[in-house]
Amino acid sequence: MEPTTVPGAQAVARAAHLLRLVTAGGEQGGSLQELARAADLSRSTAHRLLSALRAEGLVDQDEATARWMPGPELYLMGTVAAARYDVTALARDIVRSLAVKTEESAFLSVRRADETVCLLREEGAFPIRSFVLSEGVRFPLGVASAGLAILAFLPAHDVDAYFDRHPELADRWGSAHRQGRLRSRLAETKERGYAVNPGLIVEGSWGLGAAVFDRQGRPEWALSLTGVEFRFGPDRMAELGRTLLAHAHQLSARIAAARR
Numbered sequence: 001m002e003p004t005t006v007p008g009a010q011a012v013a014r015a016a017h018l019l020r021l022v023t024a025g026g027e028q029g030g031s032l033q034e035l036a037r038a039a040d041l042s043r044s045t046a047h048r049l050l051s052a053l054r055a056e057g058l059v060d061q062d063e064a065t066a067r068w069m070p071g072p073e074l075y076l077m078g079t080v081a082a083a084r085y086d087v088t089a090l091a092r093d094i095v096r097s098l099a100v101k102t103e104e105s106a107f108l109s110v111r112r113a114d115e116t117v118c119l120l121r122e123e124g125a126f127p128i129r130s131f132v133l134s135e136g137v138r139f140p141l142g143v144a145s146a147g148l149a150i151l152a153f154l155p156a157h158d159v160d161a162y163f164d165r166h167p168e169l170a171d172r173w174g175s176a177h178r179q180g181r182l183r184s185r186l187a188e189t190k191e192r193g194y195a196v197n198p199g200l201i202v203e204g205s206w207g208l209g210a211a212v213f214d215r216q217g218r219p220e221w222a223l224s225l226t227g228v229e230f231r232f233g234p235d236r237m238a239e240l241g242r243t244l245l246a247h248a249h250q251l252s253a254r255i256a257a258a259r260r
Contacts, residue, residue, distance in 0.1 A: 011058045015049045015050055015053060017039050018039050018050060019059065022068050022070055023070050023136065025069075026136050028069070029068050029069035030068055030099075031065075031067050032046060032050070035050070048065075050061075058073050082167045087110075087119075087221065088108065090255060090258055091119075091251055092120060094223070094250055095122045095223065097119045098243065098244065103124040104225045105121060105124050106124065106225055107122075107146065108221060108222075109147070110221050111141070111221065114141055116138065116139055116141065116144065117137070117138050118134060118136060118137045136254040139201075142186070143169070143177065144201060144209070145195045145196065145209030145225075146207075146209040147209070148189055148209055149195040149210055150219045150220075150222050152187075152219075153190065154218075177200075181229050188221060192241065192249075193245050194209060194210040195210070197209070199229060204228060206227060206228070206231075206232040207225060207226045208240055208241060209225075209244075210241075210245050210248035212226070213252045213255075213256075222250070223248045225240060257259055
């Protein structure tokens with residue numbers, strides 16, 4: 001059934017978008033103005049939806065700052081959903097090992113619809129770091145290295161559908177994310193095995209990403225590394241890529257074994 005034919009679908013989609021924006025703000029949450037602007041809603045509509053979510057316990061509002069925060073029901077729902085979807089316990093030591101061996105910041109991200117969400121971050125020993133990515137941060141597929149790696153290994157028809165749904169990528173993230181250029185990077189990622197983001201989000205901040213697969217061979221997670229540009233020269237990048245792929249293969253095997 002098409003979403004436009006489902007009664008109330010637009011209101012649900014708007015509320016869900018606001019809920020994701022609130023949680024993306026972490027402990028700081030978001031102000032009404034920030035959330036309304038990010039959701040492309042009027043302040044009155046955003047306030048009405050947030051008030052409805054608060055009545056259900058899904059969001060809360062700080063009395064001192066009036067900022068909107070994740071609510072207690074989200075925690076309860078999350079503990080139930082974690083039994084099926086959370087792989088952080090399986091991945092934590094692998095992400096830590098990746099950070100130790102490369103000395104760069106290492107991450108685990110999960111695919112959620114058309115985005116990736118960072119679940120884990122481990123700092124490397126190198127003192128200069130990139131802070132583009134942290135726990136809870138979301139990016140569209142194909143933008144950060146984790147999402148580029150995931151998108152590259154989705155079936156071709158899913159990739160086509162993704163581009164149809166998101167013609168705004170270049171306007172929002174720059175000309176490097178035009179469909180033709182992004183498709184070229186997807187092909188390079190499949191051939192190489194891992195994705196490279198050469199400072200396309202923040203100048204001078206590079207990233208590598210490798211897809212992590214479920215038992216059916218679907219790319220549902222990704223491991224990634226970020227660091228400053230001079231640490232990602234050609235010779236070292238090849239070494240980092242091999243290390244990243246080895247850790248991603250290890251996590252894929254661990255997930256498959258745990259879910260039998």
